[in-house]
Amino acid sequence: MYAKVIVDVPTGGTDRPFDYYLPEALAENASKGMRVLVPFGQRKLTGFIVDIVSETKLEKVKSVSELLDLTPVLNNELLRLGEWLATETICFQITAFQSMIPAAMRAKAMKKLSLLSKREKLPMNVQALFGQADEVDWAQVPADARLLRDIRNEAEQGHLTMKYALKDQAKHRKVKAVVIQRYETPPATEKQKQALLFMAEQYGEGELVAIQILMKQAAISRSVVNTLIKNDYLQEKEIVIDRNPYTDAEEDGNEEKATLTSDQTDVLAKVKKNITQSQATPMLLHGVTGSGKTEIYLQAIDQLMEAGKEAIVLVPEISLTPQMVERFKKRFGANVAVLHSALSVGERFDEWKKIQEKRVQVAVGARSAVFAPFTNLGLIVIDEEHESSYKQEEYPRYHAREVALWRSRYHDCPVVLGSATPSMESYARAAKGVYELLSLPERVNQKPLPDIELVDMRLEMREGNRSVFSTSLLEKLRDRLKKGEQSVLFLNRRGFSTFVMCRNCGYVGMCPHCEISLTYHQRDGQLKCHYCGHEERLYERCPSCESAHIRYFGTGTQRVEEELQQLLPEARIIRMDNDTTRKKGAHERLLKNFGAGEADILLGTQMIAKGLDFPNITLAGILAADTLLHLPDFRAQERTFQLLTQVSGRAGRDEKAGEVVIQTYNPEHYAIQLAQSHDYLSFFKKELGQRKQAGYPPYYYLTLITFAHPNYATAMKAGEHAGRVLRSNLGEDAIVLGPTPSPIARIKDRYRCQCMVKYKDEPALTELLRELFTYFQKEIQQDQRFITIDRHPNMFM
Ligand SMILES: Nc1ncnc2c1ncn2[C@@H]1O[C@H](COP(=O)(O)OP(=O)(O)OP(=O)(O)O)[C@@H](O)[C@H]1O
Ligand SMILES: [Zn+2]
Numbered sequence: 001m002y003a004k005v006i007v008d009v010p011t012g013g014t015d016r017p018f019d020y021y022l023p024e025a026l027a028e029n030a031s032k033g034m035r036v037l038v039p040f041g042q043r044k045l046t047g048f049i050v051d052i053v054s055e056t057k058l059e060k061v062k063s064v065s066e067l068l069d070l071t072p073v074l075n076n077e078l079l080r081l082g083e084w085l086a087t088e089t090i091c092f093q094i095t096a097f098q099s100m101i102p103a104a105m106r107a108k109a110m111k112k113l114s115l116l117s118k119r120e121k122l123p124m125n126v127q128a129l130f131g132q133a134d135e136v137d138w139a140q141v142p143a144d145a146r147l148l149r150d151i152r153n154e155a156e157q158g159h160l161t162m163k164y165a166l167k168d169q170a171k172h173r174k175v176k177a178v179v180i181q182r183y184e185t186p187p188a189t190e191k192q193k194q195a196l197l198f199m200a201e202q203y204g205e206g207e208l209v210a211i212q213i214l215m216k217q218a219a220i221s222r223s224v225v226n227t228l229i230k231n232d233y234l235q236e237k238e239i240v241i242d243r244n245p246y247t248d249a250e251e252d253g254n255e256e257k258a259t260l261t262s263d264q265t266d267v268l269a270k271v272k273k274n275i276t277q278s279q280a281t282p283m284l285l286h287g288v289t290g291s292g293k294t295e296i297y298l299q300a301i302d303q304l305m306e307a308g309k310e311a312i313v314l315v316p317e318i319s320l321t322p323q324m325v326e327r328f329k330k331r332f333g334a335n336v337a338v339l340h341s342a343l344s345v346g347e348r349f350d351e352w353k354k355i356q357e358k359r360v361q362v363a364v365g366a367r368s369a370v371f372a373p374f375t376n377l378g379l380i381v382i383d384e385e386h387e388s389s390y391k392q393e394e395y396p397r398y399h400a401r402e403v404a405l406w407r408s409r410y411h412d413c414p415v416v417l418g419s420a421t422p423s424m425e426s427y428a429r430a431a432k433g434v435y436e437l438l439s440l441p442e443r444v445n446q447k448p449l450p451d452i453e454l455v456d457m458r459l460e461m462r463e464g465n466r467s468v469f470s471t472s473l474l475e476k477l478r479d480r481l482k483k484g485e486q487s488v489l490f491l492n493r494r495g496f497s498t499f500v501m502c503r504n505c506g507y508v509g510m511c512p513h514c515e516i517s518l519t520y521h522q523r524d525g526q527l528k529c530h531y532c533g534h535e536e537r538l539y540e541r542c543p544s545c546e547s548a549h550i551r552y553f554g555t556g557t558q559r560v561e562e563e564l565q566q567l568l569p570e571a572r573i574i575r576m577d578n579d580t581t582r583k584k585g586a587h588e589r590l591l592k593n594f595g596a597g598e599a600d601i602l603l604g605t606q607m608i609a610k611g612l613d614f615p616n617i618t619l620a621g622i623l624a625a626d627t628l629l630h631l632p633d634f635r636a637q638e639r640t641f642q643l644l645t646q647v648s649g650r651a652g653r654d655e656k657a658g659e660v661v662i663q664t665y666n667p668e669h670y671a672i673q674l675a676q677s678h679d680y681l682s683f684f685k686k687e688l689g690q691r692k693q694a695g696y697p698p699y700y701y702l703t704l705i706t707f708a709h710p711n712y713a714t715a716m717k718a719g720e721h722a723g724r725v726l727r728s729n730l731g732e733d734a735i736v737l738g739p740t741p742s743p744i745a746r747i748k749d750r751y752r753c754q755c756m757v758k759y760k761d762e763p764a765l766t767e768l769l770r771e772l773f774t775y776f777q778k779e780i781q782q783d784q785r786f787i788t789i790d791r792h793p794n795m796f797m
């Protein structure tokens, strides 16, 4: 027997199956979708078996060295999905396959065969293998056909399992930590001072911090920590960390269902109908904020579980809040696996295993959970379907929605796309009848959507108010404080990133390697580039004119918090941003505190825009609505409308009515006006007109090809070549733009230019892009990625 293997070398020449002989001992136990170790040139590489055949056309083939799995890690469906993914997104097959399995399996981890039941239950030969031990190294297991078969059988019955020896494999693990011992006399070096200050500020006295975490957060090396320990500034201890991320959220899964409103009942009936009739129908659920969309997902899933089916629920990473997870845990208890990036590699693997071993019927997770290895899917839900995080911005550049639609056709099950502000593309499809449109036009509580006041910040400025807070917003905040009600304040981090500018000559601190301004980090007084990591100290004088009037601009959440505290000294404020949520569990804790009424105001970035469902919030404030409006991106208006609507939706979700204040410098802009009147449909129509005129989705599909090279002319020449090939091979309707320099013209010392293809129906394009991809791959070194092809791009920078 021969195995056709996709090997782990992501280059053009190896992007096809290679034939390997399967020695008898392995042949019997090998199957499609398992990983193997094979000789390749001088090396041994891992690969995926994509087929097993009885003949090969080749004269001489090498043998498979080792099977790496007991059971396939990719089933037939996922193997086919991987092929489709590679074709559609123009990437290598190996890249597609790797992206569908948990990172733990990708790592070169040591594998152990581990006993799950009494050893007496095992056949004699397997018992002998274990002897008195509970685990054996997989590498030591002899390649004996019968033994391997028996091991596999036992694994299938759950008596054995393969473990990956990851650093955090144990349920509890011990790690080295430090606690502050003294800080009266400052330590010798800047770095040490900085580390100690960081400890004092972020953790205070008596609090233990894992050394690994401290190193990452304070950006210091281990030797700095060691010196501090040696000089008695810090004391070293050992702490035990629990691996279960949801210790607080263990629920029994018996929460009562809500009695549905009549709109909800109608919608649920339609979803259920498609589930029971196995219809691969995409449905767009357009429901205003607080209309009870999540309740519908829960009840639909509840029913399909009884029929033995499975469900995937995708939510954006940032709305994978403890609140969301808790709702699923409360309803389904241990029958849910949760997959998101805050988990460690080991934890994610554990959750994935639950799915693969059929111990759960529901997976809730961010983008990559769309690959959950279920075999009997009854429903896929994509909540907040308009979110741009559903698109992966590295290879394979897939959109979770497209993968979900593919799987739904494979399993004959419906997909529900839910949103209060559907993407232009999805709503257009629903309007054309390609998707079934479901709607929930009212809130569950029968209350109207909150009143939204627009505040013109230009007028505030003219009236001499230089604060971040308008008079009206401040007044309303005071009012809530008096009444004991809660407020959320939203600050868009992207627009507020702080850069350094000279007030005298206008000089802006730029990264010397990338065409982008440096961001000021107050904590360590450094200027940093967010693209390449370049760092320098904040200048005291302008490097250009030597003036001392150089300072940082923009307002970070921290500064807003300070100002707010000064204006409202009695307010209890919780700030949620990247800085305050870095510590594991911090996100949960802050929200819990807020939910428990321990604060009056929640001030935060994107992470508070979604999913929050607290009854006592009656005021939502958006400090600067315009920050998204001016990005060089045709979706800027759409994103602004979506964000304003989402944040507004946090207020007045229960008995008490809600109110919203939007501060803006463009109060007459339609995206802002229509968000104020809660008028999605008018926004859709208006925006559709704009898109039509400019030739953007949903009227045209887009493909973006970016070339990057240390030499500007080389990059442009490649762009011109690609432009020529595309122009001469595509149909009349297709528009090829460029090459032009990219909006960010240089990153990491490489110049960037791009070609944009706009098209309606170009069956030949996929093939053509593949050819370009292969052509340019040949020309370049592996480490210098030179061409990037993005089908249906979300970012144009
Ligand atoms: N039929 C119902 N009766 C009573 N309460 C309900 C009902 N349906 C949902 N709820 C509650 O109403 C609140 C809002 O519902 P849910 O979070 O499902 O809305 P949503 O549409 O998903 O909101 P958003 O998109 O704004 O996050 C929740 O607290 C939920 O438990
Ligand atoms: Zn840089």
Ligand SMILES: [Zn+2]
Binding pocket: 502, 503, 504, 505, 506, 507, 542, 543, 544, 545, 546, 547
């Ligand atoms: Zn200057």
